Every structure is written in C-alpha cells, then in structure tokens.
Amino acid sequence: MTTAPPRHDTTGPVPAAPAARDAGCPFAPPPAYRDAHREAGPVSRISLWDGTSCWLVTGHPQVRAVLGDQRFSADARHPGFPFLSPGRRELVNRATPTFIRLDDPEHARQRRMLTGDFIVKRIEAMRPEIQRLVDDALDTMIAHGSPADLVDAYALPVPSLVICHLLGVPYADHGFFQSRSRALLDLTGPAETVGTAHRELTAHLTELAASKAREPDDTLLGRLVARPDVTLAEAASMGLLLLVAGHETTANMTALGTLALLRHPAQAARLRAEPALVKGAVEELLRYLTVVHLGVPRVAAEDVELDGLTIRAGEGVLCMLSTANRDEPAFPDGDRLDVTRDARRHFAFGFGVHQCLGQPLARVELQIALETLLRRLPELRLAVPFEELRYRTDMVVYGVQELPVAW
Numbered sequence: 001m002t003t004a005p006p007r008h009d010t011t012g013p014v015p016a017a018p019a020a021r022d023a024g025c026p027f028a029p030p031p032a033y034r035d036a037h038r039e040a041g042p043v044s045r046i047s048l049w050d051g052t053s054c055w056l057v058t059g060h061p062q063v064r065a066v067l068g069d070q071r072f073s074a075d076a077r078h079p080g081f082p083f084l085s086p087g088r089r090e091l092v093n094r095a096t097p098t099f100i101r102l103d104d105p106e107h108a109r110q111r112r113m114l115t116g117d118f119i120v121k122r123i124e125a126m127r128p129e130i131q132r133l134v135d136d137a138l139d140t141m142i143a144h145g146s147p148a149d150l151v152d153a154y155a156l157p158v159p160s161l162v163i164c165h166l167l168g169v170p171y172a173d174h175g176f177f178q179s180r181s182r183a184l185l186d187l188t189g190p191a192e193t194v195g196t197a198h199r200e201l202t203a204h205l206t207e208l209a210a211s212k213a214r215e216p217d218d219t220l221l222g223r224l225v226a227r228p229d230v231t232l233a234e235a236a237s238m239g240l241l242l243l244v245a246g247h248e249t250t251a252n253m254t255a256l257g258t259l260a261l262l263r264h265p266a267q268a269a270r271l272r273a274e275p276a277l278v279k280g281a282v283e284e285l286l287r288y289l290t291v292v293h294l295g296v297p298r299v300a301a302e303d304v305e306l307d308g309l310t311i312r313a314g315e316g317v318l319c320m321l322s323t324a325n326r327d328e329p330a331f332p333d334g335d336r337l338d339v340t341r342d343a344r345r346h347f348a349f350g351f352g353v354h355q356c357l358g359q360p361l362a363r364v365e366l367q368i369a370l371e372t373l374l375r376r377l378p379e380l381r382l383a384v385p386f387e388e389l390r391y392r393t394d395m396v397v398y399g400v401q402e403l404p405v406a407w
Helices: 031-040 060-067 086-094 106-118 120-124 127-144 150-155 157-167 171-185 191-214 220-225 232-263 265-273 275-289 359-376
Strands: 043-047 053-057 296-300 304-306 309-311 316-319 404-406
Touching (some): 031 043, 060 296, 060 316, 106 120, 106 220, 106 359, 120 359, 127 150, 127 157, 127 359, 150 232, 157 220, 171 232, 191 220, 191 232, 220 232, 232 265, 232 275, 232 359, 265 275, 265 359, 275 359
Parallel strands (some): 053 316
Antiparallel strands (some): 043 053, 296 316, 304 309
C-alpha cells in the first residue's frame, strides 16, 4: 500500500483570491501570488471569498500539467469547483452550459460546431476588412480631435464590430451588450445583478436566434440554429459566450497593450522602426499583461499527483496564468517587456483542449490595431498622469477603465 505524498503545510498565512494588485505596478501579477510561489512553491493553498480553499498553481510547468490533464474538470457543476465570487456561482444555476464549462465528449461536440469559423486561414482572409474597421475607427478618433479616450474611441469599437459581424448580431445593439457584459464580468456585483444581466443577454440572443431559425442566414449564429442537434438555448448560450469574450478580451488587450508600449517608449520605437516585429510583439504583450488575470479554475475529478503532492478528487484548483507567464526558466527576466522575445509558450489563451477558440481572431485584431496606431500616430502620448489611471481590478478581464491620449 502506497502513502499519498504530503500536502503543503497550510498553517501559515494563506493568500486570498482574488488578490490585490500593486497600485504602483499595474502590469505585474498580484504580489501575494508571487510571494506564494516563492515561499510555498508552485502549488500551494489559497482561500476563497466564501471561506473555502483550493489549490493555487503558479508555475509554468505545473499550470501546463493541470490544463493539459482532463482529470481536472472544467465543469462548474462539479462539486468542489472553485468560484471567485457569488456572481460566478450564480451563473451555474442560470446558464445553459457551453463548451468552456464542459468536459469531453460534450465539450468537443459543441466546440467542433464553431472551429471552422475561427481557423487561421479564414481569419487571415479577414485582414483587409479588419484593417478597414481599424482605419475607420482611427479616422473618427482623429477627426474628433485630441485628446480622446482610446478605450471608447478605438479599442472597444473594432472587436465589437468584428464579433457582431461574425455572429450576425446587429452592431446597433452594442451599447446594450457592452453594459450587460460589464455587469456580467464584475466580481463585486451582487449575484442578483449578475443574474439579471445574464437573463437579459440570454433573452435577447434567444430571440435573435429564433428569428434566424425562421429566416436562415450565413452568419455563425444562423448556421448554429440551422443544425438539428442544437437547441435555441444552446445557440443563444454559445452566442453569448462568443459575444462577450470576443470583444472584452481584445478591447482590453488593445488599450492595456498601448499603455504598456507608451510606458516603454524604446519598445514602441523598435516596433515603429520594424513593423514586421508586430506578430511577436503581440505574443509578448499577451504574456506580459495576461488580461485573464484571475486564473483558470478546475476541479479534480479523481486523485491526481501534481508536483509531488496529491490533489484529492473534489478539490478545486486555480491556475494563475499571470504568474506562469513570468515564471523562470520558461521566460527569463519575465518581468521585462521585450518585443523581440520568443513568447509563444505563454498561457494567455490557456492551454489544452479548452485553449481559447478565438485566439486566431484576437491575434489578427491586435496585430492590426497596434501596428496601425503606432504608425499613424507617432506622437501618441498619455493625456493624464500615469498615476491617475484606473484599472479593472474587479473584473474578470483586466484592463484600464479609460485611456486618455493625445497626439
């Protein structure tokens, strides 16, 4: 009979999730997570808002191991799944599960319905249209004059237009979707507010899906409802996931990436001088910033040994992508932004079978948005002191609330 490996000693201070960021260093992961990594190791314990605890995984190889191992379940209905707020838990009771919170084979069944819309070849063919949308947004911002809020004028409209076009959702509804998305992603909002936002978004998309079932079209949502194996509820739920994820992540990366480059002018100058570096620079910014900053939750479906420890069946795990993306030796000198770094092993899009479906689209949008902005506005600068900026620390997707810029 073998003896299970010992767990970490949890008698000392245990950090809480989500942990506070260092106000003076808004690009870096919360100090508490980095301290836990240094003092307790890449697998330790963390407390949650409701008094429960789960495993905190902060190292690059350990995060890769968890996300690549299907014995760790992504199904939020599984007992022991770790939730970061009452609102996150509320959604389990309200939402029709989508592939992001399902395990195989159901995860694979749903995901296969969408992969054709996000293959690299199809997304690359969209470059001219995305470039047009980027130029139009920048033309409008420039015409309105300096200063401007880069979030509202540039970072948010472009991915919103693109995902609305792909899904077949009227862009005229973007104000409704964006306000409800904010409520949905707010960790501090009451569970009732999160539930209301989800109910309103779901009702709107269900109605839209029903109209496309009556009058089919060749949009992503239209093709979903035309399938005999997809219910209206499933189509609306998948549409909601893609709509929210499709504009929130890219919009926040565009604005925060711009800010990071403004704070590192030598890196921005290098990109202006060598625009061919933009693809690698986007990977480096994704690594350096990691806007999915609260970690990826999983729960052990059976006993699993990880880094010499036993994670028991039913115990939650929180994979901290931001610390893994700065972990040595995967990324030497990982606290430094270097647009020439080979950052392709980053986890900004996750890892394993649940790796972000829309990453080819996000990459193209970011490459075009950042290259165009640097090229067309060489004098771009902050219009307020850096210390006055406000950040989305209380949101599922990290970013800057506003980004006042001048040129």
